[in-house]
Amino acid sequence: MTELVTLEDVRAAAAALTGVVRRTPLEPSRDPSLDGVHLKCENLQRAGSFKIRGAYMRVSRLTDAERAQGVVAASAGNHAQGVALAATTLGIHSTVFMPAAAPLPKVAATKGYGADVILGGATVDDALEAAHRFAAETGATLIHPFDHRDIVAGQGTIALEILDQLPETATIVTAVGGGGLIAGIAAAAKELRPDIRIVGVQAAGAAAYPDSLAAGKPVRLEKMNTIADGIAVGRPGDVPFEIVDHLVDEIVTVTEEDISRALLSLLERNKLVVEPAGATAYAALLNYSVPYTGPTVAVISGGNIDPLLLMRLIGHGLAASGRFLRCNLRCPDRPGALASVLQLVGAYGGNIVDVFHQRSDPRLSIGEVSVDLSIETRGSEHATEIVAALRDAGYFLTVAGSSI
Incomplete structure (x- = not known):
């Protein structure tokens, strides 16, 4: 069994991230049907998502010899930008593999943060395989998007902020891909508040966790199909899976229509530009998949959306509603x-x-x-x-x- 990430690990990450990441706002939902729901706006974080937290924590702990060899990552966009920004901030060369169909704004942003970008493959899993090969061939350190203790600890700093901003929080709801975000949040929040409820949300077309939890181990999906590319991960990470299995109360799924409606609601009512993966937690509250009592926080995990996709999703959301x-x-x-x-x-x-x-x-x-x-x-x-x-x-x- 992997040693679980602890509150002490998350607090150490918070100290390392001081002055690097934004303390993002916690805003009340303006939808009258979601009284008591607050939004943790990680779409307003540096590089447009929570990913800079874990990426910087991981990269900052490399040795001088590792830094000299550079870093490599694989991502559909958000982790790519987080790693590129973290590496450039620390003076380290970065290479990022992205799926061939990665949104152009995410590709351009990753390059803008200083990374060399290599496109190929259909999924994040394909890009991750290429990144592993690159690391083996060049000696670069692979910065995994979710399957590392430092990554999980960095993401968990969100929970520290939430409980400082809203100490009476009863439930935290967040998107789940590989599991790094929810694992970090659960590791910190459950140790501070054992009574708090942690709920994860996956897109129905890319939900690896329900079957994996039922099997008691990470199980790979045979196929995925979702607009939420940021959480389209075929297999849970070993490190986050252990934490999710022990500490997370529930994993639910939402449909593409749910995600579209949530994205439209966030744009229209809360004036927030959010990508599909970033809207999934809110979608599960909006469609009543997650019953709640008491103050509830939905983590809006990212806002890096292709404007062309945003146009299509607005139309889809209008039709769905x-x-x-x-x-x-x-x-x-x-x-x-x-x-x-x-x-x-x-x-x-x-x-x-x-x-x-x-x-x-x-x-x-x-x-x-x-x-x-x-x-x-x-x-x-x-x-x-x-x-x-x-x-x-x-x-x-x-x-x-x-x-x-």
Whole structure:
């Protein structure tokens, strides 16, 4: 069994990180449905995520001989930026392997912090294998994204800040990928407050921990599929797994729709730009996967999001929350028929964004046309009202991605 990270280790990390990391704000959620929930805004941390904490702690403990050989890391973006910034701050050369599809802003930021970036492979696991080979060939020290005691201790400094900022915290909810973040938080928080509840959240399409915990050991996923690339990790780390198994109260999962809705809510209500992985803890509270009583903190773990992805996720979030309705209906092929449809939608307060009208679909009957509508609504109840009105008027209607 691996020796568990202790509160003493985390306090030592906090001392080492003084003057290096930001003490990020703890803000109350502005969503009225989440009374008592606070947000630990690590998206406002240096390099845009919590990763600088563990990365700097690990790199700062290298010997002079190790520093001379440089460091190497693998990451989809946040750990890459953390390692690059930490290494440059300490005057050490860094090389970072990133998946070929890593978001361009994360690649550019990593280069901007001083690292040599090498792209290749489809996943973080692929990049990690390449980083291991590079370390063996060059003598560079591998800075693992989550599977090292110094990494875990550095991430755990978040818990010290939370309990100082909100001593009465009853529950801490955080995203989980390889497990370094939640392991560090649990190691510190549970020793200070044994009664505190620690809950981890994974994307349903990349949830390695539930099966691993059931098996009693880290188990690799055969495949992953999620927009939350920052926590798309196929196998839990050995060091964090031991801590999670002993100290974490629960691991839950959220869907892609949950993540999109959470990201939109954080942007709209809390004025926070957050990446999908960073929104997962909040998503689990927003969809009631994590019942809570007493003050609860959701760790908003990162904000490094590609603007193009942000645009798509905002649209997806609007659709998931019922505020953007896409539907198809059939109506008679005669003058004024389409105008009647549009007038009906307008009468119920829907704002039509675009219309696609066609006669050539082979599924249509003679004298019938197909109409695709995109409609802005005031929410799911309003969307349901518009759909009901169209059906009551006799239109055959289907709604994209919905059971309405």
